Structures are given as structure tokens and as C-alpha cells.
Amino acid sequence: MDINTIRKETRGCTDKIFLNSAGSSLVPDTVFNQMMNILTEEAQIGGYAVAGLNQQGIDEFYIEAAKLLNCAPENMSFQTSATDAYAKAISSIEFKAGDIILTTDDDYVSNQLSFLALKKRFGIRIIRAANLPDGDLDLVAFEELVRVHQPKLVALTHIPTSSGLIQAADEVGAICRKYNVWYLVDACQSVGQLVVDVQKMGCDFLTATGRKFLRGPRGTGFLYVSDRALEAGLAPLIFDMVGAEWTSVDVYTLVPTAKRFEFWESSIAGRLAFKEALKYANHIGMANIEKYNADLMAQFRNQLGQIKGLHLQDRGTHISSILTLTMDHHTTEEIAARLREHNVYFSLSTIGSAMINFPKKKIKNAVRLSPHYFNTPEELEKVVAILDF
Ligand SMILES: Cc1ncc(COP(=O)(O)O)c(C=O)c1O
Incomplete structure (x- = not known):
């Protein structure tokens, strides 16, 4: 380096x-320049024309994001923030009264709020796994909770917002795979800082934002969706014409890739600048x-x-x-x-x-x-x- x-x-x-x-974080100059260039072009010819001219760059976003996480571009979707990604991921699971979300004491505030909202609306139960005295997750107790309760979802924040703890995301993933439980990882603070490998983690969803350790612009993020989740037909509660095709008056077909979690509208300057940030991290x-x-x-x-x-x-x-x-x-x-x-x-x-x-x-x-x-x-x-x- x-x-x-x-x-x-x-x-x-x-x-x-x-x-x-x-x-x-501070963006590298290549991110800043990309953002400024696209905004300048948009002022000259309008947003749609600029998007048309930059289709290749837009497609490269998926390639760079996939390279970062060790998956296929088809597993990646662009999102406007980590919370946007998280809300869509969690909305794809059909919770009913009594279903359990197993999480930790160190999961992110907004994630905890979304669990509480689901509890209020659908009557789900929230179980928070205990930590060992040194702050690490107690993995033995965690596996026991999964075995006994068969949660509908395991939700883990890889690195919390207000402490340096790195949670055992790979080990939790192995437990989720063993018991076949949906696994959602909030990697907002870990991507860009650590090697994050979704194959190793065995997660079904992974959410992140652009502006933190990835050094991208604000208003950007991504969501990884596993093949398992895509093949099971999981889709956000509300999708749009990017996520599905309206095939006849009362019928739609979901797109096969993680793009089913994307909305049509987004900042092209943001997307392209985020792609530059991913490229920069991959290059280093x-x-x-x-x-x-x-x-x-x-x-x-x-x-x-x-x-x-x-x-x-x-x-x-x-x-x-x-x-x-x-x-x-x-x-x-x-x-x-x-x-x-x-x-x-x-x-x-x-x-x-x-x-x-x-x-x-x-x-x-x-x-x-x-x-x-x-x-x-x-x-x-x-x-x-x-x-x-
Ligand atoms: C661990 C963690 N998850 C999620 C978020 C939310 O990210 P965003 O503001 O991009 O939605 C943050 C932001 O601080 C975070 O620290």
C-alpha cells in the first residue's frame, strides 16, 4: 500500500x-471527480441521457460490489443506504405471530427498532443472545437458541456502531446453515474495513452503506442476496418495475436477480461514484x-x-x-x-x-x-x- x-x-x-x-469518511478524488462530472453532464443534457451514456459504468457497479464480497454480480443490488437495504431484506420474510428473530445485544439501533416494529405489528418475538464476560457472543448458547427456537431469522450486526467489537459472523453463519435459518448480516461498519466474504459467512442477506469505510458518497449502499433466498422467491414487500415485470393486468414476474430489491430511481452520480469507491478498495x-x-x-x-x-x-x-x-x-x-x-x-x-x-x-x-x-x-x-x- x-x-x-x-x-x-x-x-x-x-x-x-x-x-x-x-x-x-473522506472520499478519494476519483469518487469526487466522478460525482462532479456526472452532475455537470446532467446539467447539460439531463439525467436520462447521462444514464444512457453511462450504462457500462452502471453495470460495473455490480461487478465491483461482487468482487468485494466474493459473489456473483447477480447477487448484488444498489440501495440508497444500509437502512434502505435492511428494510427491504427484512420485508421479504413473511413473519407471522410467534415467529422469532434471534439477534444480539450489539445489533444496530435502527435494526432493533425494526424488530420492535415487527413485534408490534405482527406479534413476533425477539430473542437477544447473551455475550460472554469478555464481550464476545456466546456461540454455544447461540447454537442452543437456534436449535431450541428455530428462529425465522437470525440478524447479526458484524461491527456495532458504538463499539469496536467484531462479532463472529462466519461462525453464526455456520450455525444458520446447519439449522437452515434465514441469516441477515448488517455489515455497514465492516465492509471497506475488513475482508468480508459472503461465501464464508453463509448469509442470505448482507447490507452496507457507501459513505463509511468504503469511502463512497452519501445516499449509496448495497444489498447482497444469496442464491438460496432468490430461488426461494424472497422479494421485498414492495418492489417496482425494476424488481418485477408487469406481464398482464393482474400478474407480475419477479426478476431472477437481486435487482428485485432495487427501486428504479436513484442518483446516477451517486451510483457511479460509489462504483469508483468500490473499485478503489478492490484495487488497493x-x-x-x-x-x-x-x-x-x-x-x-x-x-x-x-x-x-x-x-x-x-x-x-x-x-x-x-x-x-x-x-x-x-x-x-x-x-x-x-x-x-x-x-x-x-x-x-x-x-x-x-x-x-x-x-x-x-x-x-x-x-x-x-x-x-x-x-x-x-x-x-x-x-x-x-x-x-
Ligand atoms: C452498524 C450500522 N448499521 C447500519 C447503519 C445505518 O446506515 P445508513 O445510515 O446508511 O442507513 C449504521 C450507521 O451508522 C451502522 O453503524
């Missing part, structure tokens, strides 16, 4: 220390990115861990590039003010997104730092010095 070139190609990274890739190589990030974070965590009274709040055997921290002698607001003063970009995680996780840690909020491969060890050393106050 040529970090100097990567930084040169990231116009936003030179005048600040940007540690918010878990929020909305996810294994290289994962390795660089792991080394960067090991050093960062180690250095921060030496600051007296600073608590790294992330638990689990495998921890990602999301780092959450609190301090004994400063409130989260004081730490935030200090970071802003030094031009460090970051996020705050609050209990509203971690209703189960934060009370266990006896915290209400935390500072979230999420470096990525355009960051350098020197930048992070500066942040350590800034936080030693």
Missing part, C-alpha cells in the same frame, strides 16, 4: 486529522487495508491505554477500527472540545444507539475515533498527545 499516494488522492486528509470513517485490496488498519489500531490502542484515567471501552477478542473511550477526569464534552480545538474529526456515541451495551459498561456516552488506511501512525501519535491532558 502506497500511503503517500493514497493521501495525495484524498483531498480532505491533509489539513486535519480525520478520524470519523465510521460516520462518513481489502486484505491490505485490513492488515494496515489492524497494525495502526494496535499501536493506537496501546498508546492510548497508557494514559492514566483513560478507558478504552471496546470489548471482545477481535476489535476493529472503531475505538470508543471515556476519561475519569474529563467529561465526554470536555474531550470533544479538546479534540475540536486541535482540528481532530470524530463522533460521539450516545446511549440512544447503545441502549443495551452502554449500561453494561456503566457509561452514557463515549468519544468514538475511527481511523482508516489514509491515516498515519504519526497522526495518531499526535492524537494521543492531545488526549493526554
